[in-house]
Amino acid sequence: MRFLLMHRIDERAPEAWNPSQEFIEKMGAMIQDWSERGILITAEGVHPSxxxxxxxxxxxxxxxVTDGPFTEAKEVIGGFALINAEDRAQAVRYAQEYADLFAEIEVEVRQGGAGGARPRNRSRPGPPAGQVRSGCHPSR
Known part of the structure; x- marks a missing residue:
């Protein structure tokens, strides 16, 4: 099954858009691990609001239409990951592993597709097995 992990951050926090080298290395190691294990489909950080x-x-x-910044919001979407998991419990465990990389974060876990089934017609084919479409960074 596919699950969407969306993380929310306090964009006023200094590290929100300027991660440390240590964080970048830990995130890179997790991306590589999850890619090699077939967990990660794609992931990406987003720009400030x-x-x-x-x-x-x-x-x-x-x-x-309201243009940012969204100053009234306590937290904003910082990025997402689309993952493969056997069930919601496993997806939640992956979300916990992901959250452990951050000092403070909220990660929402949502199952994708109709009952988790892959869509029959995809406009863009996914990456070859073991490859990730894009990197996952909390800031850009």
């Missing part, structure tokens, strides 16, 4: 936008449509209303 000042470079983002929020598109919202309430029922019966027009679509609204």
């Amino acid at each position: 000042e470079k983002g936008s929020l598109v919202r449509k309430d029922r019966g209303a027009a679509t609204k």
Whole structure:
């Protein structure tokens, strides 16, 4: 089954967008390990909210666009990982392993696909076995 791990961070924290060399090395080792074991499909960090936008449509209303930064938000999305896991319990264990790399973080675990089944028609084929589409960094 596929699971999406989305992590939220306090973007006001100094390390949010400027990770230490030690953190980068630990994250790189985990990416390599998870890739070799067939856990990681793809992962990536995102830019600070000042470079983002929020598109919202309430029922019966027009679509609204709000440009960042999202100063009212305590935490913002810092990145994501799409992983393979046997079940939610295993995905949660992987999320805990991922969270252990950070000083403070929240990781949401969500199962993807219809009942976890892979979609039949994919517009973009996935990477070859053992390869990751992109790197996972908490900051960029």
